[in-house]
Amino acid sequence: IFSKKHKRGNLPPGPQKLPIIGNLHNLNGLAHTCFRNLSQKFGPVMLLRLGYVPTVVISSREGAEEALKTHDLECCSRPETVATRMLSYNFKDIGFAPYGEEWKALRKLVVVELLNAKKLKSFKYIREEENDVLVKKLRESALTGSPVNLTKALFTLVASVFIDEDNVADLVHKFELLIDGFAFSDFFPGVGWFIDQISGQNKTLNNVFSELDTFFQKVLDEHLKPGRRVSESPDVVDVMVDLMKKQGKDGDSFKLTTDHFKGIISDIFLAGVNTSAITLAWAMTELIRHPRVMKKVQDEIRTILGDKKERLTEDDLSQLHYFKLVVKETFRLHPAAPLLLPRETMSDIKIQGYDIPAKTQMIINIYSIARDPKLWTNPDEFNPDRFLESSIDYKGLNFEMLPFGSGRRICPGMMMGIANVEMGLLNLLYFFDWGLPEGKTVRDMDLEETGSIIVSKKATLELVPFIHN
Numbered sequence: 154i155f156s157k158k159h160k161r162g163n164l165p166p167g168p169q170k171l172p173i174i175g176n177l178h179n180l181n182g183l184a185h186t187c188f189r190n191l192s193q194k195f196g197p198v199m200l201l202r203l204g205y206v207p208t209v210v211i212s213s214r215e216g217a218e219e220a221l222k223t224h225d226l227e228c229c230s231r232p233e234t235v236a237t238r239m240l241s242y243n244f245k246d247i248g249f250a251p252y253g254e255e256w257k258a259l260r261k262l263v264v265v266e267l268l269n270a271k272k273l274k275s276f277k278y279i280r281e282e283e284n285d286v287l288v289k290k291l292r293e294s295a296l297t298g299s300p301v302n303l304t305k306a307l308f309t310l311v312a313s314v315f316i317d318e319d320n321v322a323d324l325v326h327k328f329e330l331l332i333d334g335f336a337f338s339d340f341f342p343g344v345g346w347f348i349d350q351i352s353g354q355n356k357t358l359n360n361v362f363s364e365l366d367t368f369f370q371k372v373l374d375e376h377l378k379p380g381r382r383v384s385e386s387p388d389v390v391d392v393m394v395d396l397m398k399k400q401g402k403d404g405d406s407f408k409l410t411t412d413h414f415k416g417i418i419s420d421i422f423l424a425g426v427n428t429s430a431i432t433l434a435w436a437m438t439e440l441i442r443h444p445r446v447m448k449k450v451q452d453e454i455r456t457i458l459g460d461k462k463e464r465l466t467e468d469d470l471s472q473l474h475y476f477k478l479v480v481k482e483t484f485r486l487h488p489a490a491p492l493l494l495p496r497e498t499m500s501d502i503k504i505q506g507y508d509i510p511a512k513t514q515m516i517i518n519i520y521s522i523a524r525d526p527k528l529w530t531n532p533d534e535f536n537p538d539r540f541l542e543s544s545i546d547y548k549g550l551n552f553e554m555l556p557f558g559s560g561r562r563i564c565p566g567m568m569m570g571i572a573n574v575e576m577g578l579l580n581l582l583y584f585f586d587w588g589l590p591e592g593k594t595v596r597d598m599d600l601e602e603t604g605s606i607i608v609s610k611k612a613t614l615e616l617v618p619f620i621h622n
């Protein structure tokens with residue numbers, strides 16, 4: 154794969170490669186943990202071959218900083234895979250599109266029209282409303298003392314921020330299918346497809362994709378119906394439909410097509426809804442496992458906000474300090490995209506003194522970095538207090554933790570994601586106390602993860618809400 158010239162260069166070390174499969178045999182488990190284990194042996198800049206795809210995995214703060222700060226201009230393309238081709242509507246989205254004019258135009262459009270501060274304000278109203286719906290449902294369960302499937306409830310909550318309610322239940326189901334259907338091919342261009350073909354995964358993926366496509370089309374059709382009344386706070390799809398109509402009229406060189414629309418909606422649900430819901434589920438899991446922290450954060454919330462509020466607003470968040478550290482610690486320990494989105498170098502670059510040729514897949518293992526014992530005391534422990542004396546933040550400038558990535562392809566929905574997580578968690582902690590279903594103890598809680606690009610908690614989180622008086 155590497156030319157002779159590159160072979161003579163100072164390539165990063167890595168495990169021995171087998172013919173054809175390269176290092177695929179080294180990955181028998183979740184990708185982020187396998188990479189972490191391998192890098193402990195071979196170093197923080199490591200060269201692997203996944204099938205025929207040369208891949209560099211970076212697992213140190215310094216390496217990530219050099220790659221993202223200095224080199225993101227040269228390595229911000231995305232490698233192509235079967236799954237990403239499908240989900241991105243032939244790369245007509247933002248997340249998986251290769252670097253180029255179309256990606257730039259689309260990203261700019263979405264950031265300016267959908268995700269800027271003013272637009273977020275109009276979504277704010279919906280977030281409060283949707284949290285009300287969740288709180289009402291949880292109250293009903295609290296009255297009967299029955300456990301709630303929080304995994305599902307939180308997904309529904311975040312999804313309904315984006316899209317009106319009738320469609321949400323349907324979407325939740327599609328995503329369950331999608332997570333099952335996602336497999337190797339989302340990571341390993343070429344070879345992943347082959348493996349999936351053999352294991353039957355490709356068929357599943359195709360089925361799920363066609364279901365999702367039908368769903369997206371239905372949503373679009375409903376929003377395009379003549380006479381649809383857009384309320385004072387339109388949902389994301391209304392905004393996009395409006396953009397599509399406007400784009401048609403002026404003579405702009407970039408035209409937003411139906412495929413772009415679907416690609417972006419797909420991004421929003423994969424990158425936006427899923428990630429926020431996963432983070433919320435982990436926050437609740439960790440709080441239940443750490444009653445001291447749960448008590449400390451609930452005491453703060455209830456002391457500062459009093460106990461007379463019927464509805465919480467984003468202004469309430471600004472007064473809370475420890476609560477924000479709980480969110481930060483959740484982002485450190487459970488980043489929803491532990492390997493960011495894979496990049497591809499567009500020219501020959503050097504990282505930490507090693508030569509990395511053009512067209513190399515580049516993976517930044519932020520999971521490893523956020524648990525690096527050189528950077529963190531007791532790194533695997535959930536302890537928000539570690540941030541009491543630290544200014545490390547998670548918005549892409551401190552390379553010790555990068556749950557939203559950094560550089561040119563940093564998550565454009567970061568502010569919205571943070572607001573969804575904070576508002577959701579605040580509602581859960583303000584209005585309710587929480588316990589495990591009868592007969593279960595903290596030790597029974599399953600912390601296993603699942604997924605490859607987006608990683609979530611495998612077992613459903615079931616908790617019992619109690620109304621706080």
Ligand code: HEM
Binds near residue numbers: 488493555559
């Ligand atoms: C807790 C919530 C969220 C987390 C943890 C998260 C995390 C991430 C990460 C790690 C990346 C890759 C960045 C990189 O490779 O440097 C990303 C990209 C992206 N995210 Fe988010 N995200 C969240 C919420 C959202 C929301 C709410 C939206 C949109 C409404 C969104 C849209 C996107 C898009 C479109 C990309 C691709 C950007 C590009 O390639 O240029 N995300 N996100």
